[in-house]
Amino acid sequence: MDFTYSFGYPNVQRTLAIAEAISNSHTGERYQVDYRGKYRPLPVIEVPIELLVYRIENIRTKSLQRQWLAQHRDLPRNLFVSDPFSIEAQENQHQVLKLLVDKENLLKTFRDNDKLQQTEPLICSNDGVVVNGNRRLCAWRELYYNNKSKYAHFQTVRVAVLPDNDPQGMYDLEVALQIHSDMKAEYVWHAIAADYQEKFDSGMDIGLLAAKQNKKPEEISTYIECYNYAAQYLESIGHQDEWMLVDKQEYAFKQIVVGRKNITNPGDKELFQEISRAMLQTPAVGDRLYKQIPKVVSELAIIAPKLQEVFGISIQDSNDDDLALLTGGDTSSENTTSSQIAAGIRLADNPALVAQTVKSVLDTTDELEKEKKKKSFIFDQVMKAATLLTNAVSNLDDAMSTEGIGKQLDNIEGACAVLRDWVK
Template sequence: MNNPVLDHERAEFLKARAILGKVPLPAWARQAKELNLIELEVDWVRFSTLNHRTRGEQRAEIARTGHLSLFAEDPLGPAAQNAQYAILREQYGFTDLKADLNDRAQQEPAVITADGVLINGNRRAAALRSLYLDDDRLGAHYVKCLVLPADATPTELVDLETELQIAFDFKQAYGWINEAFLIEELFERENKDFARVATRMHRDVSDIRSLYEKLQQVHQLVGLSSGVRHHIDFNDNESAFDELSKHIKNKQPGEAEAVRSVYFLGTLSEVSYRKLRHLRRPDAASIVRKELESDPSLKQILALADQTSFETSAIDILDDVLGEGAQSGPLTPFLSLLACKNPNEALVLDDGNEVEVRDILDSLQSAITAAADEAGEDERDKTAQTTPLVRAEKAFGELKRALEALPRARAFSGFDENGMADRIARIRKLLDEYPGSTS
C-alpha cells in the first residue's frame, strides 16, 4: 500500500540502493522485525522535524523567526532542514558525540523511513555530517541505516521513537522539557491514560504524571510571557517546577496563586529552588511583596505594575493562561508585567526614567532570596517552639504503650521487674528536672 505522505522520488532512490544485509530491529512493533540495511550519503538523509528530542528548541526557533510553519510547511526543504541541523549541532553533548564518531565510527545503524527521514539517529547523522562537511573526514561521508516499510504509519513512528530513544538509554539527551512534550502527546493519544503512557515508555506512572504536571506549569509561565520566554529556556529549572507542581496540587486557589507567583518570579530572576522551597506557604506572596516594598527601586516597579493591571486587567491574563476562575494575588500584576519583558529591554517608569529589566531581575533575585531566608528563619523559630511539645508527646505515647504492654510481659517468668522499676525511677527523676515541676 502506498503511503501518500512519502516523497516517492526519494523512496524510489532508496529502493535502488544496494542492500548490505538484513538486520533485526527488536523495537519495531511488527512481527517482521528484519529490515534492510543500506548505506547513504550523510547529506542526503533528512532530519526528522517531528523529533521530540528537539521540540522545545523548535518552538523557540519559530518564535525567533516568526515563521509559524517553519518545520511543518516543507519539512524536507532547506529552511526546515537547515534549522533542524542547527538545533542538533547546538544541543548538549554534540562535540563529544562527534569526537566519539571520529574515533570509533558509527557503531549502530540509524533508522529511516522509506523516503530517507531519520526516525532514530538524528544526532549521530548530524555529527557525521559535521565531520564530513566541516572537518573533511572522508570516513564520515556515509551513514548506515535500517529502512522501515513504506506503509509505516505516523503512530508507529512515534511509538518506535519512544521505544528506541526514551524508554532506554537516551533520556539524558532529550532533556526533561522535550521528554515531557512527548508524554503530553502520548497522553492525548492514549485517551488521557497515564498508565498506558507509562507502559509505552517503560516508566513508573508517578514519573510520567510528574513530568506532565511540571510541563503544565511551564506552559503557564510561557503563556504569561506572551512569547518572550520559551519552554526550552526552563530546561535547567526542573527542580523548581517539580516542587511547585507537587505543592500546589491540592491547595486552595489563593495559596496556589501565591506560591506559583513566587516560584515564577524566582525562576525568572534565577533564585535557587532550595531558597524558594521556604516560600511554599499561603502567605508567600505577601512576604515577598513586603520585601519588594522595602526596596525603593522595586517599589516603583510594583506601583507601575499595579497601575498597569487596572488598564490591561491582570486577572484577564490569568484567565487566558490558567483558565476561568483564576485568582489574582499581591504579586499577580508584578508577575504579569515582568514575565513579558525581555531582560535586554528597558522599562519606562512613571517619572520618565528608564531601568533595565535585567537590573530589575537582579534586584528581584536579592529580594526573593531575602524573603526566603526570613521565611526559613521563621520556620526554624516555629520548629524550636514546638520541638519540646512534639518530643514530649512522643515520649508520653511510648510510655503509655509500655504500661499497656506490662501485664502481658509480666506473664512470662523471665520478665525483668528490677529493670522496669529502674526505668520508671529514671523517668520520674527526669520529670523532676522540668522547670516549675511540682512532682
C-alpha cells in the first residue's frame, strides 16, 4: 500500500488492513481484557505505525484539547468533534499528546535507550482507533518519523484488536484501565473532571455516572464543581483553558468549593473568592495551600478589615431602600463592606499583596491561639497594648492625622473597664 498518511489511514483502509492482518496471522498470540462485561482473548497483530488513529475522546486529553485550541486561535473551535479522523484533527491530537509525553518524560525514556522496544500491545478497535496506548504511540511516532533508521524497530507496532468499535464499550474500557492502581497516575484531575462535566451536560444521571466510575455521587459533583471553579479562575487571570497551570491544585480547589458552601453571606462569598484567586496565583506564600483555605473561611471577619486597611479601600455607606426591603434584597452592612473590599482588591490587581496580607493575619491568629494556652495570656496582651500606647504617646506630632483615633480610644477605654472589673 502506498498510503502517505502519517497519522492514520482512511477509515475503510484501516478496517480492511486490520481484518486482513488478523486473518493472515499465524502467531496465535492473544491478549486478555475485560470488555463489555466479559473477558476476551483479543487477537494480537502487527501493523504499520502510521495506520492507527488516536482516540480523540480519550479522557486524558479532554481538558488539554481545550487548552490547545485556546493557544491556537487560528484552528476551528470544533476541530476535535466535527471530524475526529481528519488529518488536521489527528495531527493536532498528536501535538496534544506530545504535551503529556514531554511532561512525563516518556519520550526521553525511549530516546535515551534506543534499544528499548515495545513490550505490551496497544489496544485498538477493529477499525484502528487506539483505546489504550495513545501516549506510547505518540512517543514512538515522534522518534520514528524523525529518525527512521535509528528507530526502525518502531516501523510496526503490535496491537490487540477489540471485536468492534462500540463508543460506550471503548469508554468503559478506558475507565476500567484508568481506575486500576498502576494506571491512575496517568490521569490529571482536570481531565477526569472535564469528562464528568461532558457526561453530565449530555444528560447522564450523576448516580449512573458514579456507578460506572466506582465512585460516590458526591465525589462526581465535587469534581464538576472544582472544574467549573477552575475554569472561572483561569479566565479571571487571563489564561482561559490553560489547564496545565492547575495540574497540582486539585486539593486547593476542593477546599475552595467546600469553603464557599460554608459561607452564607453573598458579599463574604465574593471576598472569599477574590482571596482564593490571589492565593492560587501565589502558592509560594504558604506551603500546602489547600490547608490554608479553611482558615480563610473561619478568619474572614478579621482578614476583611486588614485588607481594607492595606489596600486603602474606602467603604461607601449604603442605606436600605424600600425597594430592596420589598424584594428581600440583602443590603446588610457586612454584605456591602465585603463586596466593596472584594472589588477594591480586584481593581488593585496585586495578588501577591493579598496573599501576603492574608498570611500575616493567619500567622497572627495562629500565634494568638498558641498564646491563649498560656496562663499569662491576659497579662501579655495588656503589656503589648501598654507598650504600643506608650510608643504612640512618645511619638505625638501635630502633623499626624487624628482621624478615627477618638473612636479607637473609646474602644480601648471600654476594654480597660472590663479588664478592671475582671481583675477585682
